[in-house]
Amino acid sequence: MKIDVNGAEVFVSTGGRPFDPDGTVLLLIHGSGQTHLTWLLQGRFLANRGWQVLMPDLPAHGLSVGEPLTSIPDMAAWCAQLLKQTGVKRAHVVGHSQGGLVGLELASSQPEVVASLTLVATALSIPVNPALLELAQSREEKAIAAMTDWGHGREGHFHDATMPGLDQMNFTSHVMASNETGALFADLSACASYDGGEDAARSVVCPCLCILAENDRMTPARQGRKMAATLTDAREFVISGAGHMLTVEKPYEVLKGLRGFLPHPA
Amino acid sequence: MAGDYKFDTLGLHAGQSPDERFGSRAVPIHQTTSYVFEDSEHAAALFNMEIGGHIYSRLSNPTVAVLEQRLAALEGGVAAVAVASGMSALFLTVLALCSAGDHIVSSSQMYGANINLFEHTLSRYGVETTFAKPNDPDGFAAAIRPNTKMIFGEVIGNPGLDIVDVPKIAAIAEQAGVPLVLDATFNTPWLFKPLDHGANIVIHSLTKWIGGHGVAMGGAIIDGGNFDWGQNDRFPTLTSPHYAFQQVNLWEEFGPLAFTMRVRSEGMYNVGPCLSPTNAFHLLQGLETLGLRMERHMSNTQKMLAFLSAHEQIGWVRHPSLDDHPDHDVAKRLMPKGAGSIIACGVKGGREVGRAFIESVELASHLANVGDAKTLVIHPGSTTHSHLTPQAMQNAGLTDDMIRISVGLEDFDDLAADFDRALKIAGKSVGGSK
Numbered sequence: 001m002k003i004d005v006n007g008a009e010v011f012v013s014t015g016g017r018p019f020d021p022d023g024t025v026l027l028l029i030h031g032s033g034q035t036h037l038t039w040l041l042q043g044r045f046l047a048n049r050g051w052q053v054l055m056p057d058l059p060a061h062g063l064s065v066g067e068p069l070t071s072i073p074d075m076a077a078w079c080a081q082l083l084k085q086t087g088v089k090r091a092h093v094v095g096h097s098q099g100g101l102v103g104l105e106l107a108s109s110q111p112e113v114v115a116s117l118t119l120v121a122t123a124l125s126i127p128v129n130p131a132l133l134e135l136a137q138s139r140e141e142k143a144i145a146a147m148t149d150w151g152h153g154r155e156g157h158f159h160d161a162t163m164p165g166l167d168q169m170n171f172t173s174h175v176m177a178s179n180e181t182g183a184l185f186a187d188l189s190a191c192a193s194y195d196g197g198e199d200a201a202r203s204v205v206c207p208c209l210c211i212l213a214e215n216d217r218m219t220p221a222r223q224g225r226k227m228a229a230t231l232t233d234a235r236e237f238v239i240s241g242a243g244h245m246l247t248v249e250k251p252y253e254v255l256k257g258l259r260g261f262l263p264h265p266a
Numbered sequence: 267m268a269g270d271y272k273f274d275t276l277g278l279h280a281g282q283s284p285d286e287r288f289g290s291r292a293v294p295i296h297q298t299t300s301y302v303f304e305d306s307e308h309a310a311a312l313f314n315m316e317i318g319g320h321i322y323s324r325l326s327n328p329t330v331a332v333l334e335q336r337l338a339a340l341e342g343g344v345a346a347v348a349v350a351s352g353m354s355a356l357f358l359t360v361l362a363l364c365s366a367g368d369h370i371v372s373s374s375q376m377y378g379a380n381i382n383l384f385e386h387t388l389s390r391y392g393v394e395t396t397f398a399k400p401n402d403p404d405g406f407a408a409a410i411r412p413n414t415k416m417i418f419g420e421v422i423g424n425p426g427l428d429i430v431d432v433p434k435i436a437a438i439a440e441q442a443g444v445p446l447v448l449d450a451t452f453n454t455p456w457l458f459k460p461l462d463h464g465a466n467i468v469i470h471s472l473t474k475w476i477g478g479h480g481v482a483m484g485g486a487i488i489d490g491g492n493f494d495w496g497q498n499d500r501f502p503t504l505t506s507p508h509y510a511f512q513q514v515n516l517w518e519e520f521g522p523l524a525f526t527m528r529v530r531s532e533g534m535y536n537v538g539p540c541l542s543p544t545n546a547f548h549l550l551q552g553l554e555t556l557g558l559r560m561e562r563h564m565s566n567t568q569k570m571l572a573f574l575s576a577h578e579q580i581g582w583v584r585h586p587s588l589d590d591h592p593d594h595d596v597a598k599r600l601m602p603k604g605a606g607s608i609i610a611c612g613v614k615g616g617r618e619v620g621r622a623f624i625e626s627v628e629l630a631s632h633l634a635n636v637g638d639a640k641t642l643v644i645h646p647g648s649t650t651h652s653h654l655t656p657q658a659m660q661n662a663g664l665t666d667d668m669i670r671i672s673v674g675l676e677d678f679d680d681l682a683a684d685f686d687r688a689l690k691i692a693g694k695s696v697g698g699s700k
């Protein structure tokens with residue numbers, strides 16, 4: 001669906017199903033330079049199993065217009081506004097990478113709206129290599145290529161996929177290229193400058209799940225374990241053989257992790 | 267594109283993970299029609315394409331999927347669908363984009379069946395085609411209408427060897443908001459990757475160079491994932507509710523994969539030209555050596571061009587690598603490694619001498635295929651393109667004396683000797699009967 005959030009028309013996928021804000025709502029937040037298609041192989045599955053799914057494209061990403069948001073707290077406030085505008089009182093929040101930082105911030109600043117938090121390939125902070133940041137600004141396509149390269153594990157690099165015929169690496173780079181110019185730089189800058197993760201994690205009160213990718217080169221699994229140890233109530237679910245883009249690379253395992261943690265939808 | 271393995275490495279490895287249970291190094295032939303579901307939920311999720319996996323081999327198959335993923339990797343696409351033949355690849359592409367009342371702009375210089383599909387088959391279903399000369403970008407631009415759903419051409423036309431100036435036509439297509447679909451059979455991704463030059467969808471007859479052995483029919487559709495299907499209402503098959511998945515909007519839910527999802531969920535589901543797993547295996551065996559074979563195809567082609575050009579019984583030789591080919595400059599710019607291993611030529615004395623030549627070669631095979639490891643010869647006017655009307659023949663640049671040579675991988679000295687001998691016999695036989 002398309003809705004207006006803070007004056008810009010944004011696209012929010014509901015997994016192709018009508019959305020009911022009074023059901024068990026899942027808010028899935030994508031990472032740096034990505035779109036709702038991060039959840040290609042989870043979102044529709046969950047939406048067709050009774051969850052009320054919201055998968056937004058952040059402003060200037062995917063099918064959403066507007067100016068990119070420039071800080072993690074702004075993104076968290078934007079998500080809160082999105083929930084408000086869709087009539088959602090409480091949601092189970094799932095974030096990938098940068099989306100996880102947004103989830104941490106949202107859960108600590110507005111605990112009343114977050115029923116649970118799932119952090120997929122996330123850490124307490126996501127420092128960004130200055131060279132990558134520079135590339136994102138000056139030669140975005142190079143930054144996309146580098147992130148696609150680092151983001152995928154063995155199967156990605158061997159162009160294998162669970163979805164027949166899919167080329168994950170090319171899919172990822174085309175999804176990233178579909179965003180407005182400047183969106184990636186804004187995202188990476190927001191990650192680089194965010195230092196509130198540890199405090200946020202300490203104050204989160206809801207149950208948490210950390211889905212970690214064993215071969216993650218962007219947010220290494222050991223950083224994810226540190227995050228899990230910092231959270232008061234967190235479980236770990238480690239997926240072996242997966243890289244940072246695990247939702248496309250090991251989609252079924254990610255679903256298993258999610259479903260082992262989330263309540264059955266009402 | 268991301269930091270990636272190089273062409274020859276991808277040709278050997280892309281798309282495959284050695285199987286976990288047995289560790290088979292070669293791609294196993296999954297000769298099965300169907301796949302056991304984990305439970306009913308898994309079954310339902312697969313049918314609704316919510317997760318990846320196999321249901322029934324008309325839709326997808328693990329061996330075929332390796333081939334698809336390898337082709338997507340080699341072409342730089344987001345996904346590929348392999349099908350039973352090159353013709354079904356073209357048909358399913360049209361099916362995914364066009365409905366009655368829609369329009370196609372196509373190159374006029376193409377394989378006979380490609381032309382006939384547009385001119386005689388699709389027209390019966392209300393899809394009209396306007397033909398333009400492949401080397402006339404203005405002609406393409408002028409032919410585009412509000413209901414045009416695709417622009418089509420063969421990168422190297424069969425058999426006239428006209429070249430589509432891909433970047434130019436791609437710019438026209440993009441400007442008009444219409445996808446550029448190219449048949450890349452004659453160039454293969456080793457010579458030229460259309461998606462890197464602005465094309466949006468690539469189709470192949472895998473029967474030819476990709477297989478290379480002449481043992482298996484096959485085709486493929488490779489989705490560039492680089493076209494904005496949602497820019498307007500021109501592509502309702504991809505942007506309005508899809509009957510197959512609970513009214514899902516493919517563009518919204520699958521993004522760059524929207525076109526591929528339509529092909530699989532409708533073309534494969536409702537029409538069903540699936541590739542057999544065994545043929546996929548054979549095509550993969552061929553694909554493993556595409557880079558090596560193309561090098562030899564191209565060096566033999568260079569030698570054959572020199573041989574034919576110097577031969578007193580050859581009236582004319584046509585190949586984009588030759589200075590006098592009208593598309594020579596375009597070919598040099600787009601395909602620095604060479605413009606394919608097909609040569610057209612005319613034997614002095616016309617059609618009858620040509621016929622005698624084709625019947626006199628011993629090493630080269632007279633048959634209706636191209637891209638085999640073995641050298642092939644044919645007279646298109648009486649065979650591959652014989653279903654065209656005289657006017658269409660003329661439009662396709664086909665002359666009555668044209669012979670098409672598909673240069674193979676034999677030791678060139680043997681080929682030269684065979685051609686020389688056959689040309690002499692042909693010259694004498696017809697000369698003698700005068």
Ligand SMILES: Cc1ncc(COP(=O)(O)O)c(C=O)c1O
Pocket residue numbers: 351352353354377380420424449451452470471472473483484485636
């Ligand atoms: C350029 C071209 N495209 C498509 C085809 C059709 O392919 P197939 O015979 O695999 O159906 C052919 C071949 O015969 C061809 O030469």
